[in-house]
Amino acid sequence: MPARGRATARDIFQWLSYLQYPALLVALGYGARSGWTLATAGDGGWATVYDDWNYVLLYAGIGIGLSSLQDPTKTQNEVSKRVWQDPRKGRWLLLISFYTLGAMVAGLVGAYLADTTVVNQLSLGLVAFGLGMVGLLKTAIEMREHHRLDKQPASSSEGSRA
DSSP states (O other): OOOOOOOOHHHHHHHHHTTHHHHHHHHHHHHHHHHHHHHHHGGGGHHHHHHHHHHHHHHHHHHHHHGGGSOTTSOSSHHHHHHHHOGGGGHHHHHHHHHHHHHHHHHHHHHHHOOSHHHHHHHHHHHHHHHHHHHHHHHHHHHHHHHOGGGSGGGGGGTTTO
16 A cells, blocks of 8 residues: 655645535525525515525635636546537636626626615625636636647647648
């Protein structure tokens, strides 16, 4: 049995990236709680629902941001590997970029123009979600660059024919 070496910074960040799952579970819990509140309380429970939506955005942003700590040289599963290897699937990066920019702009504009505490809190939750999406976008770009089959060294000889 080989002796275990010291963990590298990459290993530690990879391990910390797994904290995304508890954060996303908490976000899912708040989402379910808001649905339950809406179903049982009717019109009287909107204050609690807004608070829960804010927590959904905050915890989802934290969870998505923690996912950016993962090692971009590794894929989670075979499906993920096939997605990142296909150069046509890079169009998803535009969609992620749109969601990221949209969440941050809507959150910042909403926070600036907010007349009520509810709108202000939801806007700040959107900003936190957008910041988490920035981390996801960065990791997605790195994974795409690292795993694309058309950018692998073995296929670089095709580029010299042109």
